[in-house]
Amino acid sequence: MIRKIIIVENKLGLHARPCALLVKTASKYRSDLLIKKDNIEVNGKSIMGVMMLAAEYKSELELIANGVDEEYMIDEITELFKAKFSEE
Amino acid sequence: MMKTLSGIAVSPGIAIGEAIIKQKKKIKISRKYIAPDESNEEISRFSEAVKAEVAELDQFIGQYTKTKEDKDLLNAYKAILLDPLLTERIIAMVDKENFSAENALYNFFVELSNIFGKMTDDYLSERIVDYEDVIFKLINRLTGEKDKLFDDDYLTTQNNSQILIMEDISPSDVTKSYHSNVIGIALQKGSKTSHTAIIARALGLPVVVGIQELLDYTSNKNRIIVDGNKGVVIIDPNEDILQKYKREVIKEQETRRELEDIISLPTVSRDGRAVTLMCNVEIEQEIDTVLEYNADGVGLFRTEFLYVDRDNLPTEEEQYNLYRSMTERLGKRQLIIRTFDLGGDKLAKAVQTPKENNPYLGCRGIRLSLRYPEIFRSQVKAILRASHYGNVAIMFPMITSVDDMKRALQLVNDCKRDLDKNRIPFDPNLKTGVMIEVPAAVLCAGGLARISDFFSIGTNDLVQYTLAADRNSETVERYYDPYHPAIFKLIAMTVNAAHRHNKHVSVCGEIASDEEFSTLLVSLGVDSLSINPASYLTVKKEILECDCSEIEKLVKQILKLNRGDDVRELVRKTASKK
Numbered sequence: 001m002i003r004k005i006i007i008v009e010n011k012l013g014l015h016a017r018p019c020a021l022l023v024k025t026a027s028k029y030r031s032d033l034l035i036k037k038d039n040i041e042v043n044g045k046s047i048m049g050v051m052m053l054a055a056e057y058k059s060e061l062e063l064i065a066n067g068v069d070e071e072y073m074i075d076e077i078t079e080l081f082k083a084k085f086s087e088e
Numbered sequence: 089m090m091k092t093l094s095g096i097a098v099s100p101g102i103a104i105g106e107a108i109i110k111q112k113k114k115i116k117i118s119r120k121y122i123a124p125d126e127s128n129e130e131i132s133r134f135s136e137a138v139k140a141e142v143a144e145l146d147q148f149i150g151q152y153t154k155t156k157e158d159k160d161l162l163n164a165y166k167a168i169l170l171d172p173l174l175t176e177r178i179i180a181m182v183d184k185e186n187f188s189a190e191n192a193l194y195n196f197f198v199e200l201s202n203i204f205g206k207m208t209d210d211y212l213s214e215r216i217v218d219y220e221d222v223i224f225k226l227i228n229r230l231t232g233e234k235d236k237l238f239d240d241d242y243l244t245t246q247n248n249s250q251i252l253i254m255e256d257i258s259p260s261d262v263t264k265s266y267h268s269n270v271i272g273i274a275l276q277k278g279s280k281t282s283h284t285a286i287i288a289r290a291l292g293l294p295v296v297v298g299i300q301e302l303l304d305y306t307s308n309k310n311r312i313i314v315d316g317n318k319g320v321v322i323i324d325p326n327e328d329i330l331q332k333y334k335r336e337v338i339k340e341q342e343t344r345r346e347l348e349d350i351i352s353l354p355t356v357s358r359d360g361r362a363v364t365l366m367c368n369v370e371i372e373q374e375i376d377t378v379l380e381y382n383a384d385g386v387g388l389f390r391t392e393f394l395y396v397d398r399d400n401l402p403t404e405e406e407q408y409n410l411y412r413s414m415t416e417r418l419g420k421r422q423l424i425i426r427t428f429d430l431g432g433d434k435l436a437k438a439v440q441t442p443k444e445n446n447p448y449l450g451c452r453g454i455r456l457s458l459r460y461p462e463i464f465r466s467q468v469k470a471i472l473r474a475s476h477y478g479n480v481a482i483m484f485p486m487i488t489s490v491d492d493m494k495r496a497l498q499l500v501n502d503c504k505r506d507l508d509k510n511r512i513p514f515d516p517n518l519k520t521g522v523m524i525e526v527p528a529a530v531l532c533a534g535g536l537a538r539i540s541d542f543f544s545i546g547t548n549d550l551v552q553y554t555l556a557a558d559r560n561s562e563t564v565e566r567y568y569d570p571y572h573p574a575i576f577k578l579i580a581m582t583v584n585a586a587h588r589h590n591k592h593v594s595v596c597g598e599i600a601s602d603e604e605f606s607t608l609l610v611s612l613g614v615d616s617l618s619i620n621p622a623s624y625l626t627v628k629k630e631i632l633e634c635d636c637s638e639i640e641k642l643v644k645q646i647l648k649l650n651r652g653d654d655v656r657e658l659v660r661k662t663a664s665k666k
Binding site: 014015016017020024043045046048051055056057076079080 | 163164165203204212215
């Protein structure tokens with residue numbers, strides 16, 4: 001299991017488009033992904049779950065990946081956040 | 089008194105008309121509960137509705153969306169529909185509480201609105217509209233509720249040129265109003281990235297949204313100008329402003345008429361190079377557009393949709409009926425059918441694909457077809473039978489060697505023999521083509537040209553395989569560059585090999601739909617382009633206006649370059665000199 005803290009860097013936060021990208025990316029992997037914000041924990045492969053986090057700009061999320069390809073999954077998702085979901 | 093209000097321009101164009109103020113229709117659910125023994129039936133009704141919505145979105149994405157942003161947004165809507173969380177919640181409510189599917193959806197939406205309402209970030213909390221769009225459309229599909237935005241006698245008694253004024257509008261209302269007398273829309277709420285905006289853009293309906301105080305200043309029958317270019321709405325304009333806008337409208341109409349005029353012209357460049365300009369088609373209804381634009385035919389009919397999203401295989405009969413009806417409608421125009429290109433990211437439940445680490449380098453395209461000859465045979469037979477009724481050709485995806493093509497042709501010949509035996513008619517001269525999508529096929533193009541009738545270059549895959557960059561990966565996005573000189577070199581090689589053997593070359597990848605790229609392709613010697621219907625007229629106009637002998641000089645320079653950025657800059661410089 002890998003846990004990783006990540007900051008939302010795109011100005012508009014996780015709205016529909018970035019959420020869809022995140023979910024699409026996570027779904028490519030076999031590992032499970034949980035995303036935590038404050039006390040809410042959601043399935044990272046569900047777009048509604050991720051949107052319900054209401055992760056605004058600069059909010060802090062914890063990614064919890066668990067499975068055979070967890071490292072690759074976390075790496076690719078980290079890249080997405082770093083690239084600000086190619087929004088700016 | 090004239091009043092100018094500004095908002096956000098979401099769909100370009102100018103409309104001058106009379107205000108008509110409408111309320112958004114409320115959702116009405118008459119059947120709230122089901123009998124306990126109906127829950128299975130209700131759940132399958134729900135999944136059928138989801139499937140139908142997804143199919144409609146797919147069709148819309150293929151047919152109308154032009155930009156990546158629009159596509160991404162619609163894909164997000166698709167993800168909402170297919171979200172396991174949604175399915176789970178709805179099934180639970182139907183199963184345990186005996187809610188009807190529409191009632192369950194409505195309750196789910198209320199739950200969601202509460203959660204979104206508590207969000208502190210304004211932008212995110214407003215994103216509930218994305219769910220509203222998707223969920224309400226689904227509810228309407230389930231209730232079979234028809235849109236009553238305009239009732240019938242209203243339509244017949246009104247004059248033309250209405251401007252629809254609303255607080256907010258649903259996507260289907262946009263389509264409905266387009267088919268009535270509405271020529272422009274102004275909304276108090278709304279955002280640029282919504283399904284509504286995408287539809288308006290596709291329909292060419294001028295729309296301005298996010299206009300605060302719009303409803304305070306407007307009354308029915310006010311004269312209104314919607315300027316979808318600048319994002320402005322003018323209520324009761326004075327004579328000067330009105331005249332100015334009328335002139336702009338006339339100018340816009342002229343541009344549109346010009347585009348319509350070119351429908352009747354043959355596609356020939358200024359210096360006399362004739363190009364066959366065809367359409368890429370995914371669903372039968374798109375044939376309407378092919379005929380409307382007087383296109384030269386269908387250069388790529390994708391058949392994957394027949395296999396995905398269903399549990400069983402399409403029968404030979406089902407396929408034959410579809411292909412036959414399409415070719416009959418097209419008449420003399422050619423219909424090029426690509427055999428199923430499954431594998432990679434397109435999977436079919438009824439066709440077993442082995443689990444592989446690199447599906448794009450695995451069993452896909454012709455490889456998968458040859459692995460399942462019975463499934464392949466039923467498609468080939470259906471195509472052969474349809475060929476008797478029109479101008480049909482067949483082509484095979486992911487060919488990497490002469491052997492692949494020979495095996496495919498062998499199977500076609502076997503099918504012909506079978507049909508002959510049963511006295512079923514087909515076109516004995518059915519043309520067979522090779523999709524050129526991997527560098528190996530380009531390097532062996534001479535051999536392939538000898539045993540086939542035409543080439544069709546699939547640039548999406550050719551770029552992906554040449555540059556070793558997955559086209560769906562965000563991380564290597566910048567490596568996936570159609571302007572890389574390697575791509576130009578490969579296309580030039582393919583054209584040379586084909587022309588040496590007097591064979592026809594077409595390009596059917598996404599870049600063919602790009603106006604700028606299309607003229608480069610034609611100047612490289614490509615005989616035919618097959619493009620998305622949405623880009624048809626703009627590409628045709630570009631070709632009519634271009635001088636290929638000039639662009640050929642540019643192409644020669646491009647072939648000497650080493651970097652995609654250098655190619656882009658050269659193209660831009662040449663364009664600005666014009």
